[in-house]
Amino acid sequence: MRTFTLFLLILFCANSWGKTAVIDSILADSAIHLRVMLNEVLISSYKEKKNLGEIPASVSLLSIHNLNTNNIVDLKEISAYIPNLYFPDYGSKLTSPVYIRGIGSKINSPSVGLYVDGVPFFDKSVFDFDMNDVNRIEVLRGPQGTLYGRNTMGGIINVYTKNPLDYQGVNYRQLLGNYGQTQFSGSYYGKTSDKFGYSVSAKYKHNNGFFKNDYTGSDADDLNLVSGRAKLIWKSDCGLETNFFANYEYTDQGGYPYGLIDPETGKIGHVNYNDYSSYRQGVLTSGLTFDYDFEHFQVKSVTGYQNLDDRQAIDQDFTTASLYFVTQKQQQHQFSQEFEMRSKGNGRYSWLNGLFGFYQMSDRSVLVATTLKEYDEPNYGIAFYHQSTVKDLLIKNLSMTLGLRFDYEKAKQDYTSSKVADGQKTQVTHLNDGKNFTQVTPKLSLQYQFDPRNMIYATTTKGYKTGGFNTTFSADNERTFSPEYSWNYEVGNRFSVLNNRIYGDLALFYIDWKHQQISHPLATGKGSLLANAGKSYSKGVELTLNGRVTNALNLQLSYGYTEAKFRTYVNGDADYSGNYIPYVPNQTLMLGGDYTLNLNSRCIDRLCFSAQYTGTGKHYFNDDNSVKQGFYGVLNGKVSASKKFLTVDLWIKNATSREYMAFYLSSLGNNFAQKGKPLTFGTTISLTL
Structure with a gap:
């Protein structure tokens, strides 16, 4: 309690100093305003109708300027920032x-939510989508179950694509790099009036792969991708706004460039197995949104549909012998519907009510030699939620937010195992089961708002993730796993000082975790399953700083520290209590900056230099903590030259060729790992007409 009180006192003093900052000099320069103040003028999420500086949570935003400056081209690359x-x-x-903060899931359903233009993505197989047409990304850390529901124990990632009412014209982008990296993308944004806008875009992406397979002599992880997107927005005179989008992405890639690990030196060997492994995926996502303004409240409807059709073919022994080749096919349909009603105005009391429902149907088949396993897994659920905020509680500028959500979910699994011979199936096993899950997730937060850019807050939130069925198991007691629960305690500060030349966020968190869902390999070495640990915890700190040193020079710092451990976790004869939770770096670090020269010469209007150093701390890959990757850093950079509608970029990633272990697994008694991507470089040409 003393530590908590002292922390709040420090934050109060810091904000009292920051409150005296004068921002007129910044607002006078519109170019600086767009670049530096962007975080404060964008709405934080479609759930929270507040500016970023007023959200009582640890929130990060990557604007379109950040995405372009840091050369972020796919969703996985945001983790460095x-x-x-x-x-x-x-x-x-x-x-x-x-x-996020040590909470995640290596297999089965994710523990971090993803929404794109308000439509939820339930399966992590669709998380790694291409970044075409993205306008901004927001990351809310900590449990978000009260407003967002299932699979948001760690936090939520909100992705927003460009609005054709705000962007008009033709964009063309072309990338060429080493390892055969090639990208072509084009888009058109138009509007017939201030009330109707439309956009279409397409993209092609290719690389030869970053790793060779010694056995086949060919690339192990080549990739081809095509995608297309369309969006319509219409605003009526009566207060109705309608948004529709549809996106399709097809990927055909080689994969799993795993090499044997030398047990004494830890050195990762070359990829060397006999069967080409691949993954093909087609994803169709569409959404339809209606917003209507009444006199005293707003109503919103979001309808989402997603279809995933994929095929994995993998040499799962990863050796030159023909031991264990697996083919998996999956067809998944997901429907979601959400209704929201919220108060209008800026009075002392505001409220939000919501109703959410979903249906998810997954058909999966796994073929191993002559054994065919088939899974029919329909899931559906419904949720009701409410959130109230009271301003000027007891004293001026003190606000309290209360939230409550009720979730009901039904999970089923129809499992059949058959022997296949001469084109005929002979059923061996058939199991058909269902499980019901219900949960109430509350939230309480207090915040003191010094001014729109300075505040302190304290939040307590319950996290929850439903249980379900494993798709690989060797005994009946391994077929299912139970829900996991957490309580998240967080205090934080959002601040702005020195005439807003420095602004940022600071947060401390502690997570008390029960029945954590942990993935571990089967005793046979053929696949992994989820089981529940007893108790776990995660605690740490997060800091982001943005500084405008001069009108041309901007600096950024992002740092996170996490200690995540098992309190009690016994798996058979093994006791992992006190060990670090796998796949959780104890540190994340980003140091970056950009410097812009306004030349206004015959050849170049503007020249921009940017660089980022990203660090990933020590983390373990297994429950007994016998395999780890120490801290490593990667240096990236870019030089951009612009002239009117043309921009040319020269970029480099992993400039120092830093080697590190990106992934580890154990299969059939052997230990394998994947190296991180090597040094890459190239050029990007962009046209905006």
């Missing part, structure tokens, strides 16, 4: 886990 966010590269889009 967000404190305590870890989005590793595990060999293919099928395996795309996300971790």
